[in-house]
Amino acid sequence: MSVTPVVILTGAGRGIGLAILNHLLSLPTPPNILAVTRTITPALKSLAISHNNLEAVSVDFSSSSSDLKSEIASSVVGVAVSRWGRVDSLVLNHGVLDPVAKIEDAKVEQWGNTFRTNFFSNVELIHGVIGELRKSKGRVVIVSSGAAVGAYTGWGAYGASKAAMNHLNMTLALEEPDITSVAIRPGVVDTDMQVALREVQGSVMKPEEHAKFITLKKSGTIVKPEDVGAVLGNLAVKAEKGLSGKFLNWNDDILADYR
Template identity: 60%
Template sequence: MRVAISDDMTATPVIILTGAGRGIGLATVKYLLALPSPPNILAVSRVISPALRSLAVNNTNLETVAVDFATPLSELRAEVESSIINTAISRWGRIDALLLNHGVLDPICKVADANVADWEVAWRVNLLSFVEVVRAAIGELRKVKGRIVLVSSGASTAAYTGWGAYGASKAAMNHFALTMAREEPDITTVSVRPGIVDTDMQTALREIHGTVMGPAEHAKFLEFKSSGIIVPPENVAVALGNLCLRAEKDLSGQFVSWDEENLASYRREK
């Protein structure tokens, strides 16, 4: 049973953060917990990593739940409701923001070689599960005029050989942000390009997927690492965490890059 929701705007905000076990998600959890007045966080991950588990032991305002967003759609709604939404409400009585950061790069293959069932799993993880979490949380977000931050990709607007499933699902995510801005004007929804971040995804692109991408494309990702262009996840985490807490209404519906000028204030640590 859900407890009554408080509309007290001075209450400690509650953030649901997915893909929290590593990379950008874990870095954002750490940033938010280190704030002078940290929010309450429900950290969602397919597997609760040792680092995330350790944070939960040492921070009473952090709760973790394991959810596999590749779960078939016939089962996913119940899983989202019980494991995510009801956990946040029963623990803290409100939901102020969603940071939807989970995703998969695979399958990396040309369309001519594609198993469309693999594309279906990618879209389930990268888009349809986002819709399911947002749908389930809308009622609570309306009450507090909350925020939704969607972690997108530069691949949503640029094509790479073999990236069809990933890029197309991220492009659809950007349109989903537009839809939310139109349909839910009291909720601020923004889709964010995190840039070239030093995560396991970049490692896979350098070490595994070069055989599918063209030589010039693969060389580009090798250069990102060797030249130092690649960005630590902790840098991006500051912008994402601050957007969850205070994204302005004029950003709603936009697809923005974490390092563009109009997000400068969100990149400053508080």
């Protein structure tokens, strides 16, 4: 008798996360899903009501509280194990771009907040679920960024935190041979973050950098959330061991079978 896999998905309330969630729910045999988000949006609440294989919990990963680790264990991993008895996949999608500021204008405490959200909370999540993933020979899918390997003016905190996630991915793959871990570069995706970049935060960037994002939107070549969401969702349930430790573009040829 086959066992229905259990997926923990963070940042599930909007953008790429919501696209991943919708894809997973649309699969012929959908997994059980714990959707984690700072704010449970009306769209997510509606999905949770209409799908008995979906549960949503609210967690603020920006919290600097010393109790955050136990909060994650009880509110995230504990909820999944209590309801479904296992965890097979962890999709790390939550994150913030702010502060968008040059290094000369940087405030270290703001960088600390970015790393709290984008990096340290992910280390804590992996730490909290690693025992379950060992048992299930499970998967970790990390939503990374091109900013991890390429600099943009004012993106120092965000890019550095994503570079740290890429290294965490490699380390996890090395240390945990029974767990498949892969980091994905989703490209420039048509989300609220891109709206903020075009309309607000672009003033910090160089004109040619800002123009790139405007042009992608106007030309219609910006990535659709549902396209990259399908790849990330498929990786969550069937990523092969040969991908472990890699940092890949969402549309790389090696991922053709996941599109």
